[in-house]
Amino acid sequence: MFMAQIEFSTTNAPDMHNAAQATNGLLAAWYHNGQTIDCGEIFVGPDGGIRTWVSIPEQTALDDANNGKWVNRALSELERCGANVSSTEIVGKNTEGDPVCTCEDSTALLLFASLVSTGSPVLCMDCGHALPIYKVPPFESGSHETLRCWNKIYKACDTLWIYSQTGEFFALREMARLDSSLTRHGRAVCEIIEAKMGIPTFYYLDRGKSRRNIWREQVWARERARRCPSCNGEWLLPESVLPFVDFRCDPCRIASNLSP
Ligand SMILES: [Zn+2]
Numbered sequence: 001m002f003m004a005q006i007e008f009s010t011t012n013a014p015d016m017h018n019a020a021q022a023t024n025g026l027l028a029a030w031y032h033n034g035q036t037i038d039c040g041e042i043f044v045g046p047d048g049g050i051r052t053w054v055s056i057p058e059q060t061a062l063d064d065a066n067n068g069k070w071v072n073r074a075l076s077e078l079e080r081c082g083a084n085v086s087s088t089e090i091v092g093k094n095t096e097g098d099p100v101c102t103c104e105d106s107t108a109l110l111l112f113a114s115l116v117s118t119g120s121p122v123l124c125m126d127c128g129h130a131l132p133i134y135k136v137p138p139f140e141s142g143s144h145e146t147l148r149c150w151n152k153i154y155k156a157c158d159t160l161w162i163y164s165q166t167g168e169f170f171a172l173r174e175m176a177r178l179d180s181s182l183t184r185h186g187r188a189v190c191e192i193i194e195a196k197m198g199i200p201t202f203y204y205l206d207r208g209k210s211r212r213n214i215w216r217e218q219v220w221a222r223e224r225a226r227r228c229p230s231c232n233g234e235w236l237l238p239e240s241v242l243p244f245v246d247f248r249c250d251p252c253r254i255a256s257n258l259s260p
């Protein structure tokens with residue numbers, strides 16, 4: 001992840017309020033297209049120029065080639081208000097950020113999120129890193145809103161589960177059960193991604209953490225014998241493909257983890 005400084009020229013803007021609003025519109029559009037990790041805040045300098053700093057998933061994230069329909073509309077609106085992007089500069093690297101996938105051809109994708117994930121929820125199952133959202137073709141609406149919506153709700157459920165004060169078991173059921181509303185939503189997202197990208201796309205069913213004694217071998221044996229909750233087929237992998245993927249059912253496109 002990188003930090004970019006973006007400067008906007010407002011020399012031809014007759015109304016600074018409108019120019020600032022259009023700038024915020026562009027920042028929101030970039031964010032929703034996955035080209036930025038956050039929306040940033042804008043600062044107006046004494047010369048009227050607008051400046052902001054945003055986190056981006058890779059150095060080329062803000063290239064025009066990555067713009068979706070709504071980013072191009074926001075750029076047109078900015079221009080209509082007499083402003084434009086005058087410069088973008090990479091000013092640093094965020095070593096804490098999630099790396100992005102650089103594989104030439106991923107063989108499988110996984111829809112996965114957590115309380116602490118910051119980037120895209122579409123992971124490459126070969127390298128375990130995320131595909132920036134702008135590399136996933138837009139959905140029917142021309143945006144990735146359905147995908148982003150699932151991501152936010154999943155992270156909200158993981159937050160309830162981790163903090164364990166309110167709604168924790170509701171949240172776990174949503175993340176773990178095949179028939180939950182969250183799972184149905186996520187599997188529909190996976191189907192769309194697979195249809196658009198032609199890459200098998202799996203949905204992650206979180207097994208959660210048990211409060212039972214993890215050292216009891218019979219508990220592990222029972223867990224390893226767990227079958228696919230959709231087709232009842234065998235789905236334990238010979239070895240984990242990612243640190244948290246121990247089960248994978250190819251026909252059903254679901255994956256899960258071992259948890260005693
Ligand atoms: Zn990869």
Ligand SMILES: [Zn+2]
Nearest residue numbers: 228231249252
């Ligand atoms: Zn299955």
